[in-house]
Amino acid sequence: VAGAAGNALILGSANNAGTSNTSLTTTSTGTAFYVTQSGTGTAMRANATGPNAIAGFYTSSNGPGISGVTANKDKYAVYAGNDAPTTGSGAALRANGKSNTAIVATSTGATAIVAQGATTGVEGSGATYGVRGSGTGSNSAGVYGSGTYGVYAYGSGSGTTYGVLGLGTYGVVGFGATYGVVSDGNLYIKGDLIATGSKTGYVADYAINGSKVT
Numbered sequence: 636v637a638g639a640a641g642n643a644l645i646l647g648s649a650n651n652a653g654t655s656n657t658s659l660t661t662t663s664t665g666t667a668f669y670v671t672q673s674g675t676g677t678a679m680r681a682n683a684t685g686p687n688a689i690a691g692f693y694t695s696s697n698g699p700g701i702s703g704v705t706a707n708k709d710k711y712a713v714y715a716g717n718d719a720p721t722t723g724s725g726a727a728l729r730a731n732g733k734s735n736t737a738i739v740a741t742s743t744g745a746t747a748i749v750a751q752g753a754t755t756g757v758e759g760s761g762a763t764y765g766v767r768g769s770g771t772g773s774n775s776a777g778v779y780g781s782g783t784y785g786v787y788a789y790g791s792g793s794g795t796t797y798g799v800l801g802l803g804t805y806g807v808v809g810f811g812a813t814y815g816v817v818s819d820g821n822l823y824i825k826g827d828l829i830a831t832g833s834k835t836g837y838v839a840d841y842a843i844n845g846s847k848v849t
Contacts, residue, residue: 785811
């Protein structure tokens with residue numbers, strides 16, 4: 636059998652080591668195992684068929700666990716896909732940072748993260764903030780959304796919770812063909828309310844704590 640356990644690996648042939656494992660150890664300063672694919676095929680591929688088996692497992696004590704780089708502007712450096720035909724609890728990608736940030740995305744010339752979903756583009760939950768964004772440029776926005784609902788949020792924790800909490804020159808800014816901001820429930824305003832334009836279908840206003848305008 637080509638490449639059987641105890642024999643040399645034969646290139647250009649299907650090798651079968653049976654139930655034996657193969658390992659490579661080196662103390663070199665270069666790449667321990669290097670594969671170049673000059674054709675249109677895949678340079679390296681792993682396939683695991685056993686229950687809960689992992690096709691590729693990489694660990695590093697001091698550097699990145701795995702690094703993917705592409706020079707093609709229309710390709711992906713790393714692609715993760717879940718081809719299951721039905722909905723389940725899995726995902727294409729799972730990141731666990733434990734004591735550190737799970738995912739860090741940066742871009743110098745485009746959007747750092749683009750999310751698209753059949754129902755929700757981005758869904759977040761957290762003990763403090765479900766989704767938090769900060770804009771550092773001139774006239775920037777921490778979170779920007781567009782659609783039937785540009786931003787849809789609700790707070791469900793104990794104590795004082797906020798569906799949307801905005802801090803900045805303008806805490807929350809909304810633009811809409813019909814309504815810029817819609818509140819389903821009581822609307823609480825701490826501070827002066829300054830409004831331009833006419834009001835329709837409103838209830839009686841009350842001056843409380845010396846409000847400037849009623």
